[in-house]
Amino acid sequence: NAGVTQTPKFQVLKTGQSMTLQCAQDMNHNSMYWYRQDPGMGLRLIYYSASEGTTDKGEVPNGYNVSRLNKREFSLRLESAAPSQTSVYFCASRWVAGDSYNEQFFGPGTRLTVL
Amino acid sequence: RKEVEQDPGPFNVPEGATVAFNCTYSNSASQSFFWYRQDCRKEPKLLMSVYSSGNEDGRFTAQLNRASQYISLLIRDSKLSDSATYLCVVYENTGTASKLTFGTGTRLQVTL
Numbered sequence: 001n002a003g004v005t006q007t008p009k010f011q012v013l014k015t016g017q018s019m020t021l022q023c024a025q026d027m028n029h030n031s032m033y034w035y036r037q038d039p040g041m042g043l044r045l046i047y048y049s050a051s052e053g054t055t056d057k058g059e060v061p062n063g064y065n066v067s068r069l070n071k072r073e074f075s076l077r078l079e080s081a082a083p084s085q086t087s088v089y090f091c092a093s094r095w096v097a098g099d100s101y102n103e104q105f106f107g108p109g110t111r112l113t114v115l
Numbered sequence: 116r117k118e119v120e121q122d123p124g125p126f127n128v129p130e131g132a133t134v135a136f137n138c139t140y141s142n143s144a145s146q147s148f149f150w151y152r153q154d155c156r157k158e159p160k161l162l163m164s165v166y167s168s169g170n171e172d173g174r175f176t177a178q179l180n181r182a183s184q185y186i187s188l189l190i191r192d193s194k195l196s197d198s199a200t201y202l203c204v205v206y207e208n209t210g211t212a213s214k215l216t217f218g219t220g221t222r223l224q225v226t227l
Binding site: 045 | 119123146147149156157158159160161202206208210212213215217218219220
């Protein structure tokens with residue numbers, strides 16, 4: 001049981017390049033999330049997928065696209081990377097049912113630098 | 116005003132000390148509250164939930180004051196291994212959507 005996995009762990013891009021961050025979970029969770037974490041800003045939600053086949057914008061979606069490929073996988077794409085997208089990206093998943101909170105599990109993160 | 120505010124620290128304390136962190140939140144409709152721990156260059160992990168009655172897990176005690184919209188975490192007998200960033204997290208479920216809001220974290224450094 002690997003939990004939430006992310007690839008790659010590190011990436012350096014030049015401005016204007018594109019790339020896709022991959023995320024997979026093996027906990028049979030219905031909801032998956034992409035966050036970015038910047039110094040002094042906390043974790044900010046980029047996009048989320050409440051269930052397979054649905055995606056919605058979070059707090060900071062500009063410059064990103066996502067695909068919920070199946071129940072396990074949720075990818076984040078940067079079409080034209082900008083230096084402002086230099087950050088640590090975390091994927092997360094949890095089981096959402098009813099009003100109560102079920103623990104959200106995070107992947108190990110991807111450290112992205114855009115030059 | 117940020118939705119969840121924390122003192123960023125760092126809090127530098129000697130081993131064995133007691134240290135307390137505070138967090139305030141702005142949304143009175145928030146329903147559930149948590150402390151997450153994040154080690155340097157790692158992902159956040161759930162430390163404990165926070166209940167109105169207060170709850171304890173070993174050396175860790177969490178308290179919630181809904182009237183003041185204030186959450187606290189107390190760590191007794193600090194260990195070197197407690198050195199990390201502690202994130203205050205607030206959960207709201209409106210029925211149509213749920214939302215987790217993270218504070219920026221309070222950094223704790225425990226020294227010999």
